[in-house]
Amino acid sequence: MKFLLNNVGYFFKEAKTTIKVNMMSNILSILSTGLILFFAAIILSCWWISSEAVEALQNEAEINVYYAEDMDEISIENMINTIEELYGVGEARLVSEDEAYKRMEEILGKEAKVLKYLDENPFNSFIELSINLEEMESVIESLRNIDGIDQIRDNREVLEKLRSITSLLETFGYIFIAAVGASTLIIVSHIIRAGIFDNREQIKTLRLLGAPEMFISAPFLIEGLILTISGGLLAIFMSAFSVKYIYTAVTGPLPFIPLPPLEPLIRNLIIMIISLSIAFGILGSSLGLWSARDKQTH
Amino acid sequence: MNGTFLVCRRGVSYLIEAKEVYFSYSDGTVALKNIDMKIEPGDMIYITGPSGSGKTSLLKLFMGIEYPTKGILNVLGQPIVRGQASKIRQMRRMIGPVFQDFRLVMGRTAIENVMLGARFLNFAPKKLKENAANALVKVGLEKKMFSLVEHLSWGECQRVAIARAVIRQPKLILADEPTGNLDKDNALNIIELFASLKERDTTVIVTTHATHLIENIKEGKLIRIENGIICEERLG
Numbered sequence: 001m002k003f004l005l006n007n008v009g010y011f012f013k014e015a016k017t018t019i020k021v022n023m024m025s026n027i028l029s030i031l032s033t034g035l036i037l038f039f040a041a042i043i044l045s046c047w048w049i050s051s052e053a054v055e056a057l058q059n060e061a062e063i064n065v066y067y068a069e070d071m072d073e074i075s076i077e078n079m080i081n082t083i084e085e086l087y088g089v090g091e092a093r094l095v096s097e098d099e100a101y102k103r104m105e106e107i108l109g110k111e112a113k114v115l116k117y118l119d120e121n122p123f124n125s126f127i128e129l130s131i132n133l134e135e136m137e138s139v140i141e142s143l144r145n146i147d148g149i150d151q152i153r154d155n156r157e158v159l160e161k162l163r164s165i166t167s168l169l170e171t172f173g174y175i176f177i178a179a180v181g182a183s184t185l186i187i188v189s190h191i192i193r194a195g196i197f198d199n200r201e202q203i204k205t206l207r208l209l210g211a212p213e214m215f216i217s218a219p220f221l222i223e224g225l226i227l228t229i230s231g232g233l234l235a236i237f238m239s240a241f242s243v244k245y246i247y248t249a250v251t252g253p254l255p256f257i258p259l260p261p262l263e264p265l266i267r268n269l270i271i272m273i274i275s276l277s278i279a280f281g282i283l284g285s286s287l288g289l290w291s292a293r294d295k296q297t298h
Numbered sequence: 299m300n301g302t303f304l305v306c307r308r309g310v311s312y313l314i315e316a317k318e319v320y321f322s323y324s325d326g327t328v329a330l331k332n333i334d335m336k337i338e339p340g341d342m343i344y345i346t347g348p349s350g351s352g353k354t355s356l357l358k359l360f361m362g363i364e365y366p367t368k369g370i371l372n373v374l375g376q377p378i379v380r381g382q383a384s385k386i387r388q389m390r391r392m393i394g395p396v397f398q399d400f401r402l403v404m405g406r407t408a409i410e411n412v413m414l415g416a417r418f419l420n421f422a423p424k425k426l427k428e429n430a431a432n433a434l435v436k437v438g439l440e441k442k443m444f445s446l447v448e449h450l451s452w453g454e455c456q457r458v459a460i461a462r463a464v465i466r467q468p469k470l471i472l473a474d475e476p477t478g479n480l481d482k483d484n485a486l487n488i489i490e491l492f493a494s495l496k497e498r499d500t501t502v503i504v505t506t507h508a509t510h511l512i513e514n515i516k517e518g519k520l521i522r523i524e525n526g527i528i529c530e531e532r533l534g
Binding site: 006204209 | 361363387388389390391392393395397401402403405414415417418419420421422423466
């Protein structure tokens with residue numbers, strides 16, 4: 001295997017020569033690999049974002065309790081104390097009408113001006129409970145047994161909807177990765193086969209000189225890696241740009257959507273695309289070499 | 299042949315041993331008949347005969363490019379039989395072949411072609427380049443080292459192919475008509491180069507129909523083949 005290390009420069013030079021010979025098909029395969037990986041990156045980003053959103057919402061699992069409007073302060077205080085004693089409840093606090101109004105102002109952001117058209121504050125005060133998500137069912141059941149409670153609101157419905165979207169994206173993501181893998185392998189293996197065909201005389205000479213198959217294959221493996229990594233880099237640029245654009249577009253009008261931080265998301269995308277590119281490059285070249293293998297000794 | 303005598307005394311086995319070897323091509327053309335041959339390390343063998351007599355076919359068998367139809371053939375301890383592709387490939391690493399059609403890689407310089415023959419033989423990269431340059435000097439191509447092989451003449455390409463065989467420091471050189479395209483001076487120079495390899499016990503087998511070049515050889519063995527049969531063997 002020492003000869004592999006001694007010839008790294010030679011392998012790259014040979015790969016460059018093979019790429020130059022079929023320049024146009026190589027450029028086209030880089031573009032198509034880049035596009036395929038870009039679509040995969042976008043699907044995976046959506047999956048990650050929705051998973052993060054579900055997690056964020058789960059961490060913010062809460063129940064809002066609306067009580068009868070005629071209750072006095074002492075009764076409300078007692079109700080808060082009773083609720084706090086329930087198993088699964090972390091904290092219970094009163095959110096006044098003004099605080100509820102301010103919260104909505106923050107959520108609406110620039111659009112908060114619509115609230116000014118209202119004559120009076122339309123929000124009621126309520127008791128806000130932070131709870132252990134796993135105990136949500138039992139907490140709601142216990143709350144229903146407390147006198148004076150008009151309405152109980154929780155975010156289970158939103159969570160369920162998000163969960164189903166996430167699971168759909170996850171399934172779609174796996175299917176897409178499989179499709180991406182298959183198409184990239186086909187593209188790369190065809191390019192490698194074409195390269196082997198163009199260099200068939202050189203390969204035959206090397207075999208007659210006794211060159212190990214690894215020595216003959218190495219430039220083609222490198223060629224496959226150059227193609228997929230170049231496609232991967234193209235996909236990284238396109239997806240990073242697109243994700244940034246989507247973030248800017250979403251965070252303005254929909255500020256309440258809990259998006260994960262942008263930098264780790266892009267970092268994960270880069271790692272994922274480069275890993276996929278390397279794996280597809282090696283597998284695609286190996287497939288090309290295997291399908292073009294010479295069954296004869298020479 | 300003192301060299302051969304010394305080798306035999308050391309008990310080294312034959313480099314090539316052919317026993318009643320027959321060979322026919324797939325179209326039925328009979329190329330070789332009843333070949334018996336024992337070649338020892340350090341031997342210098344000249345195989346002569348007219349075109350189509352079976353010289354190239356014999357070298358193809360020695361290289362493991364073709365297999366005997368009948369008989370036993372061992373080259374460098376490796377039986378030349380089907381189903382041993384990987385071992386035959388390893389055996390070829392000990393051979394320095396000079397093909398009749400040279401088999402040089404186009405688009406590469408003379409020195410790159412010479413180096414290509416030995417890149418996978420574990421020479422240190424710096425040493426490999428040095429050896430390739432020396433080999434090209436020996437065959438008189440010091441001024442064409444960095445020329446692309448497609449810009450070289452037929453005779454120059456032949457000398458690049460010879461340099462590629464020599465740089466491998468092989469145990470056996472198989473040269474098919476290596477002087478066919480060379481003028482008399484260059485041809486004698488190549489024959490001398492091959493003869494000098496005897497010093498490191500390299501066996502050289504050269505096919506040629508240019509009998510005038512080997513008429514006056516002092517060392518070596520002459521084998522004459524006609525119609526696929528060895529019809530004459532004599533010491534030089």
